[in-house]
Amino acid sequence: SEEDAERYYAEQAQVLSAAGVDLLVVETQFDLTEALAAVRGVRTVTDLPLVCSFSYDRGARTMMGVKPAQMALALADQGVSALGINCGRSLEDNLKALHELRQATDLPIWFKPNAGLPRTDEGGALHYDVTPEIMAGQVPLWIEAGARLIGGCCGTTPEHLRAIAGVVKDRRP
Numbered sequence: 001s002e003e004d005a006e007r008y009y010a011e012q013a014q015v016l017s018a019a020g021v022d023l024l025v026v027e028t029q030f031d032l033t034e035a036l037a038a039v040r041g042v043r044t045v046t047d048l049p050l051v052c053s054f055s056y057d058r059g060a061r062t063m064m065g066v067k068p069a070q071m072a073l074a075l076a077d078q079g080v081s082a083l084g085i086n087c088g089r090s091l092e093d094n095l096k097a098l099h100e101l102r103q104a105t106d107l108p109i110w111f112k113p114n115a116g117l118p119r120t121d122e123g124g125a126l127h128y129d130v131t132p133e134i135m136a137g138q139v140p141l142w143i144e145a146g147a148r149l150i151g152g153c154c155g156t157t158p159e160h161l162r163a164i165a166g167v168v169k170d171r172r173p
Helices: 002-019 032-045 068-075 091-104 132-144 158-171
Strands: 024-029 050-054 082-087 109-113 118-120 126-128 147-150
Touching: 002 024, 002 032, 024 032, 024 082, 032 050, 032 068, 050 068, 050 109, 068 082, 068 091, 082 091, 082 147, 091 109, 091 132, 132 147, 132 158
Parallel strands: 024 050, 050 082, 082 109, 109 147
Antiparallel strands: 118 126
């Protein structure tokens, strides 16, 4: 239920806050009702900075049909510090979602796409096709589209993060 979700998110936020975290992230959301319950739960126990991030795994929509602009509108006055996009189907689809989200909010945007979609080799091991170089090559587009907190989700390795960070550092004034 909504009440249970709110309570469980509050419990997690309380434990994390007591442990001394600096930031809370509610991510890979697909449904507005659950995301709102999560944010309400967190806000009952802490005023730590909070990011709420959705996964647009159906291109420009979540599996529950939520568009980035809908998410921004629903969460605009809920006390979040940033709105986000994480996971997703492809770098191109996530960039489209980023453009829509930027048009719908003035809040900072958290942007953490996958390193592609997972595939398995003959041995059953997972692999992602987006290399650190490919991902880093997209970073200027992400920044121009409004992303302010940049990283990676599934398939992202320390090498991906180093490459992303190198581009971000090179773009600083």
